[in-house]
Amino acid sequence: GENVEQHPSTLSVQEGDSAVIKCTYSDSASNYFPWYKQELGKRPQLIIDIRSNVGEKKDQRIAVTLNKTAKHFSLHITETQPEDSAVYFCASPNGSSNTGKLIFGQGTTLQVKP
Amino acid sequence: NAGVTQTPKFQVLKTGQSMTLQCAQDMNHNSMYWYRQDPGMGLRLIYYSASEGTTDKGEVPNGYNVSRLNKREFSLRLESAAPSQTSVYFCASRMDRDRNGYTFGSGTRLTVV
Numbered sequence: 001g002e003n004v005e006q007h008p009s010t011l012s013v014q015e016g017d018s019a020v021i022k023c024t025y026s027d028s029a030s031n032y033f034p035w036y037k038q039e040l041g042k043r044p045q046l047i048i049d050i051r052s053n054v055g056e057k058k059d060q061r062i063a064v065t066l067n068k069t070a071k072h073f074s075l076h077i078t079e080t081q082p083e084d085s086a087v088y089f090c091a092s093p094n095g096s097s098n099t100g101k102l103i104f105g106q107g108t109t110l111q112v113k114p
Numbered sequence: 115n116a117g118v119t120q121t122p123k124f125q126v127l128k129t130g131q132s133m134t135l136q137c138a139q140d141m142n143h144n145s146m147y148w149y150r151q152d153p154g155m156g157l158r159l160i161y162y163s164a165s166e167g168t169t170d171k172g173e174v175p176n177g178y179n180v181s182r183l184n185k186r187e188f189s190l191r192l193e194s195a196a197p198s199q200t201s202v203y204f205c206a207s208r209m210d211r212d213r214n215g216y217t218f219g220s221g222t223r224l225t226v227v
Contacts, residue, residue, distance in 0.1 A: 034215055046215040099164050100145045100208040104156040
Protein backbone atom coordinates (compact mmCIF):
# COMPACT_ATOMS: atom_id res chain seq x y z
CA GLY A 1 0.00 0.00 0.00
CA GLU A 2 0.89 3.66 -0.10
CA ASN A 3 3.40 5.09 2.37
CA VAL A 4 3.79 8.80 3.02
CA GLU A 5 6.79 10.30 4.80
CA GLN A 6 6.73 13.95 5.93
CA HIS A 7 9.65 16.16 6.97
CA PRO A 8 10.52 18.00 9.08
CA SER A 9 8.45 17.10 12.13
CA THR A 10 8.90 20.60 13.56
CA LEU A 11 9.80 23.87 11.88
CA SER A 12 10.39 27.26 13.44
CA VAL A 13 10.72 30.42 11.32
CA GLN A 14 10.71 34.14 11.85
CA GLU A 15 7.69 36.09 10.70
CA GLY A 16 8.14 37.07 7.08
CA ASP A 17 10.43 34.15 6.23
CA SER A 18 9.43 31.24 4.01
CA ALA A 19 8.62 27.73 5.18
CA VAL A 20 8.90 24.51 3.19
CA ILE A 21 7.50 21.12 4.15
CA LYS A 22 8.27 18.05 2.07
CA CYS A 23 6.50 14.72 1.64
CA THR A 24 7.49 11.60 -0.23
CA TYR A 25 5.13 8.87 -1.38
CA SER A 26 5.64 5.32 -2.58
CA ASP A 27 2.81 4.52 -5.00
CA SER A 28 3.67 5.83 -8.46
CA ALA A 29 -0.02 5.58 -9.40
CA SER A 30 -1.02 8.20 -6.82
CA ASN A 31 -2.58 11.18 -8.56
CA TYR A 32 -3.89 13.54 -5.88
CA PHE A 33 -1.97 15.30 -3.12
CA PRO A 34 -3.80 17.48 -0.57
CA TRP A 35 -2.42 19.53 2.29
CA TYR A 36 -4.31 20.11 5.52
CA LYS A 37 -3.78 22.69 8.24
CA GLN A 38 -4.77 21.92 11.81
CA GLU A 39 -4.76 24.68 14.39
CA LEU A 40 -4.45 23.73 18.03
CA GLY A 41 -7.58 21.96 19.23
CA LYS A 42 -9.30 22.32 15.87
CA ARG A 43 -10.18 20.05 12.98
CA PRO A 44 -7.89 19.62 9.95
CA GLN A 45 -8.86 21.86 7.05
CA LEU A 46 -7.90 21.51 3.41
CA ILE A 47 -5.72 24.44 2.34
CA ILE A 48 -4.46 23.40 -1.09
CA ASP A 49 -4.25 20.33 -3.28
CA ILE A 50 -2.59 19.31 -6.52
CA ARG A 51 -3.23 16.65 -9.12
CA SER A 52 -0.56 14.71 -10.93
CA ASN A 53 -1.16 16.44 -14.26
CA VAL A 54 0.39 19.71 -13.01
CA GLY A 55 3.73 20.49 -11.42
CA GLU A 56 2.81 23.50 -9.32
CA LYS A 57 -0.22 25.25 -7.91
CA LYS A 58 -0.41 28.55 -6.07
CA ASP A 59 -2.99 30.21 -3.86
CA GLN A 60 -1.84 33.58 -2.53
CA ARG A 61 1.01 32.88 -0.09
CA ILE A 62 0.89 29.10 -0.33
CA ALA A 63 2.03 26.87 -3.15
CA VAL A 64 2.48 23.17 -3.70
CA THR A 65 5.00 21.61 -6.07
CA LEU A 66 5.01 18.03 -7.32
CA ASN A 67 7.88 15.96 -8.67
CA LYS A 68 6.37 12.74 -9.99
CA THR A 69 9.71 11.28 -11.03
CA ALA A 70 11.14 11.58 -7.54
CA LYS A 71 7.74 10.93 -5.93
CA HIS A 72 7.74 13.91 -3.66
CA PHE A 73 5.63 17.02 -3.19
CA SER A 74 6.19 20.10 -1.10
CA LEU A 75 4.23 22.87 0.58
CA HIS A 76 5.69 26.36 0.36
CA ILE A 77 4.48 29.22 2.55
CA THR A 78 5.91 32.65 1.79
CA GLU A 79 5.84 35.75 3.98
CA THR A 80 4.84 33.68 6.98
CA GLN A 81 2.59 35.22 9.63
CA PRO A 82 1.89 34.17 13.23
CA GLU A 83 -1.52 32.84 12.17
CA ASP A 84 0.28 30.31 9.95
CA SER A 85 1.40 28.54 13.15
CA ALA A 86 -0.28 25.13 13.09
CA VAL A 87 0.29 21.48 12.29
CA TYR A 88 0.38 20.73 8.57
CA PHE A 89 -0.38 17.31 7.09
CA CYS A 90 0.24 16.04 3.61
CA ALA A 91 -1.71 13.10 2.21
CA SER A 92 -1.88 10.76 -0.74
CA PRO A 93 -4.55 8.33 -1.95
CA ASN A 94 -4.45 4.82 -0.53
CA GLY A 95 -5.38 2.40 -3.26
CA SER A 96 -7.95 3.39 -5.84
CA SER A 97 -8.55 7.12 -5.73
CA ASN A 98 -12.25 6.45 -6.30
CA THR A 99 -12.62 5.30 -2.70
CA GLY A 100 -11.29 8.61 -1.41
CA LYS A 101 -9.10 6.89 1.17
CA LEU A 102 -6.11 9.01 2.14
CA ILE A 103 -2.83 8.11 3.82
CA PHE A 104 -1.55 11.04 5.88
CA GLY A 105 1.98 12.06 6.71
CA GLN A 106 3.02 12.30 10.34
CA GLY A 107 2.55 16.07 10.44
CA THR A 108 4.79 19.14 10.72
CA THR A 109 4.39 21.59 13.58
CA LEU A 110 5.13 25.04 12.19
CA GLN A 111 5.89 27.85 14.61
CA VAL A 112 6.10 31.39 13.25
CA LYS A 113 7.85 33.70 15.67
CA PRO A 114 6.72 37.35 15.62
CA ASN B 115 -25.56 23.94 6.65
CA ALA B 116 -23.63 22.46 9.59
CA GLY B 117 -21.13 20.39 7.55
CA VAL B 118 -19.93 17.37 9.54
CA THR B 119 -21.20 17.06 13.10
CA GLN B 120 -19.66 14.71 15.66
CA THR B 121 -20.89 13.81 19.11
CA PRO B 122 -19.77 13.67 21.83
CA LYS B 123 -16.83 16.11 21.92
CA PHE B 124 -15.27 14.52 24.99
CA GLN B 125 -15.67 11.12 26.64
CA VAL B 126 -13.97 9.17 29.40
CA LEU B 127 -14.51 5.42 29.48
CA LYS B 128 -13.37 2.68 31.78
CA THR B 129 -11.59 -0.29 30.26
CA GLY B 130 -14.15 -2.75 28.93
CA GLN B 131 -16.97 -0.25 28.52
CA SER B 132 -18.63 0.28 25.17
CA MET B 133 -19.71 3.40 23.38
CA THR B 134 -20.74 4.74 19.98
CA LEU B 135 -19.37 7.86 18.36
CA GLN B 136 -21.89 9.59 16.16
CA CYS B 137 -21.22 11.42 12.90
CA ALA B 138 -23.64 13.13 10.53
CA GLN B 139 -23.11 15.25 7.43
CA ASP B 140 -25.60 17.44 5.62
CA MET B 141 -23.64 17.98 2.39
CA ASN B 142 -25.08 14.98 0.51
CA HIS B 143 -21.64 13.38 0.33
CA ASN B 144 -21.44 9.74 -0.65
CA SER B 145 -18.23 8.82 1.16
CA MET B 146 -17.57 8.99 4.88
CA TYR B 147 -14.51 8.10 6.98
CA TRP B 148 -13.36 7.57 10.53
CA TYR B 149 -9.79 8.47 11.46
CA ARG B 150 -7.91 8.47 14.72
CA GLN B 151 -5.19 10.96 15.52
CA ASP B 152 -2.34 10.15 17.87
CA PRO B 153 0.71 12.33 18.62
CA GLY B 154 3.46 11.91 16.04
CA MET B 155 1.43 9.47 13.95
CA GLY B 156 -0.74 11.69 11.83
CA LEU B 157 -4.25 10.51 11.02
CA ARG B 158 -4.89 6.82 10.51
CA LEU B 159 -7.95 5.42 8.80
CA ILE B 160 -10.10 3.11 10.91
CA TYR B 161 -13.07 2.41 8.61
CA TYR B 162 -14.70 4.05 5.66
CA SER B 163 -17.93 3.93 3.72
CA ALA B 164 -17.72 4.67 0.02
CA SER B 165 -21.50 4.81 -0.30
CA GLU B 166 -24.65 4.16 1.65
CA GLY B 167 -24.89 0.50 2.55
CA THR B 168 -21.17 -0.29 2.24
CA THR B 169 -18.33 -0.23 4.76
CA ASP B 170 -14.69 -1.32 4.56
CA LYS B 171 -11.71 -1.60 6.85
CA GLY B 172 -8.92 0.94 6.88
CA GLU B 173 -5.43 0.74 8.35
CA VAL B 174 -6.36 0.20 12.02
CA PRO B 175 -9.82 -1.46 12.27
CA ASN B 176 -9.21 -3.83 15.18
CA GLY B 177 -11.44 -3.14 18.17
CA TYR B 178 -13.93 -1.05 16.19
CA ASN B 179 -17.13 -1.54 14.25
CA VAL B 180 -19.07 0.88 12.08
CA SER B 181 -22.57 1.39 10.77
CA ARG B 182 -23.59 3.49 7.79
CA LEU B 183 -27.12 4.09 8.99
CA ASN B 184 -28.14 6.14 5.96
CA LYS B 185 -26.45 8.57 3.60
CA ARG B 186 -26.06 11.19 6.33
CA GLU B 187 -24.89 9.14 9.30
CA PHE B 188 -21.82 6.99 9.95
CA SER B 189 -21.24 5.75 13.49
CA LEU B 190 -18.17 4.18 15.10
CA ARG B 191 -18.56 1.68 17.93
CA LEU B 192 -16.07 0.52 20.51
CA GLU B 193 -17.41 -2.74 21.93
CA SER B 194 -14.86 -3.15 24.73
CA ALA B 195 -12.70 -0.08 25.15
CA ALA B 196 -8.97 -0.45 25.81
CA PRO B 197 -6.42 2.18 26.92
CA SER B 198 -4.77 1.86 23.47
CA GLN B 199 -7.93 3.40 22.03
CA THR B 200 -7.31 6.66 23.85
CA SER B 201 -7.13 9.11 20.96
CA VAL B 202 -8.84 11.92 19.11
CA TYR B 203 -11.34 10.60 16.60
CA PHE B 204 -12.29 12.49 13.47
CA CYS B 205 -15.13 11.78 11.12
CA ALA B 206 -14.84 13.12 7.57
CA SER B 207 -16.86 13.15 4.40
CA ARG B 208 -15.74 13.69 0.84
CA MET B 209 -16.72 16.18 -1.76
CA ASP B 210 -17.85 15.14 -5.24
CA ARG B 211 -15.93 12.82 -7.57
CA ASP B 212 -13.90 15.59 -9.13
CA ARG B 213 -12.57 16.93 -5.86
CA ASN B 214 -11.15 14.51 -3.33
CA GLY B 215 -10.72 16.81 -0.34
CA TYR B 216 -12.26 15.91 2.98
CA THR B 217 -14.47 17.94 5.29
CA PHE B 218 -13.71 16.95 8.84
CA GLY B 219 -15.89 17.02 11.92
CA SER B 220 -14.69 18.77 15.05
CA GLY B 221 -13.43 15.57 16.65
CA THR B 222 -14.09 13.45 19.74
CA ARG B 223 -11.42 13.30 22.41
CA LEU B 224 -11.70 9.85 24.01
CA THR B 225 -9.81 8.75 27.10
CA VAL B 226 -9.93 5.13 28.25
CA VAL B 227 -8.76 4.57 31.82
